[in-house]
């Protein structure tokens with residue numbers, strides 16, 4: 001039987017190739033889309049997770065209509081002292097108040113626009129971001145409003161391409177005022193995380209920033225490390241309770257766990273993967289219709305052949321199988337080739353985007369199963385038409 | 399001997415839209431087991447229609463038609479397919495070979511549907527092609543064969559499942575006299591082996607190879623004639 005299939009498929013090589021191509025493109029795009037979706041998700045998730053799932057952020061909520069302006073209560077409440085209050089919550093281990101501002105860092109003839117992060121010594125452990133060389137500043141530095149800073153790896157790269165930055169003095173310039181700081185450390189490289197570019201920032205004692213640089217004690221946000229991973233919800237509840245006594249409108253601030261962000265990312269990723277997969281599935285469907293079209297033409301064209309076969313004793317079932325085998329053969333061939341192409345394309349995209357190549361086994365089964373089903377479904381109608389032909393009529397066909 | 403086919407008041411009506419064509423208009427006759435029968439008649443008299451009925455390719459519109467005790471009007475499509483496959487070897491006027499299959503493969507085809515094992519199938523197909531003098535043309539495609547050669551492939555194919563009945567619709571119509579005679583000799587030998595043979599022809603000399611001639615006209619049997 002397979003000989004018959006191969007014979008008749010190879011009699012119309014171009015036609016067969018085009019049907020195969022239709023399925024191939026469909027399956028390849030399903031595989032590539034799902035793989036790209038998974039790879040991208042993995043990438044985002046691993047970046048978010050690198051901060052630790054038990055990280056909680058307390059920040060002002062900027063509401064529509066008041067773009068960028070926090071309420072007066074927030075400005076009053078978000079202070080360095082509040083950090084100590086928040087730290088009293090039993091489920092909270094550490095609190096880092098963060099004052100964030102922009103400035104220019106200068107060393108000799110080089111200067112760089114950068115983000116100044118006023119933080120506390122707990123910062124590296126709270127956001128899971130250790131120092132690579134030198135040291136982070138100490139509680140002592142914090143008390144003394146010390147003029148020391150730690151560079152993000154990218155800043156260190158650009159400012160000191162071939163020098164050791166440790167111990168060097170740099171000039172910080174903000175709003176026309178200049179300050180002299182000493183570099184005491186360089187952070188590890190963290191890669192990009194959403195919009196926050198950790199590596200392109202510099203880290204200073206929060207007290208120094210508040211007193212010497214901005215002159216403003218308002219904290220932009222707090223990073224909290226929860227006592228243990230299973231206490232995230234408790235920590236959030238305790239923090240919200242503390243805040244509720246100071247800020248009347250709970251919509252003025254936001255307490256978010258990194259966990260929630262990870263979940264959001266996952267949700268979005270699932271949606272995206274299915275969307276991409278769905279679009280690709282439509283391509284597969286179009287390929288299936290292509291097979292059906294070609295088979296229908298082929299049935300008409302081979303009416304006489306069908307008549308001869310029936311005259312020789314082929315039953316309906318035999319003719320049905322013959323055409324079904326052809327369509328399944330074509331679609332599975334396209335499926336297997338599409339699988340290879342899809343994995344190839346996904347590998348290419350993954351290597352460009354530097355994320356891991358993930359081809360979930362369900363995607364492979366889905367694509368192959370789908371192509372098999374497409375072959376069956378779109379083969380059945382033409383095959384049934386062929387099988388139904390009346391032998392005498394078919395033999396008369398010119 | 400015994401009766402093989404029995405037809406009684408058989409009609410075949412083709413409907414073409416509003417118009418009805420009475421291809422057969424009340425035909426009654428019988429064919430004995432092991433008989434060599436010829437059917438003659440002018441073009442359009444219904445010879446091919448009768449052959450299609452005898453070949454179980456089609457059912458009568460009305461009347462009674464029995465093959466080996468089986469009522470063919472009541473037989474299912476699958477039953478008819480099985481009869482075509484096992485009992486009947488049909489040789490068509492236009493050869494009707496499968497164009498994309500080799501001579502060998504063409505001859506094998508009825509055995510494929512009979513479910514014969516491949517090795518046995520190939521051996522038997524080879525033997526049959528050798529018997530009709532085409533042992534050196536096994537892998538030729540129909541387009542690479544002459545008219546006479548195609549006809550012989552068609553005969554070999556008809557014999558593949560060792561049928562009791564061989565039906566041939568104008569088997570010599572497209573052949574020159576010499577090739578025609580070779581083919582006829584083949585049929586005579588098939589008859590001598592004990593098979594029932596039915597031939598359709600225009601040619602009186604061809605018909606005289608048979609033991610009985612049925613003359614048809616306008617979908618009816620005009621007369622029956624015994625020869626030899």
Ligand SMILES: Nc1ncnc2c1ncn2[C@@H]1O[C@H](COP(=O)(O)OP(=O)(O)OP(=O)(O)O)[C@@H](O)[C@H]1O
Nearest residue numbers: 412414419420421440441442443444445446447448
């Ligand atoms: N499928 C069909 N539809 C309509 N009319 C048909 C059909 N098949 C046969 N006929 C008609 O039935 C009549 C008998 O046809 P048939 O083919 O049996 O003739 P024939 O005796 O074999 O002629 P020839 O010697 O030319 O082959 C013809 O008039 C033909 O036009």
Ligand SMILES: [Mg+2]
Nearest residue numbers: 445446447567
């Ligand atoms: Mg005819």
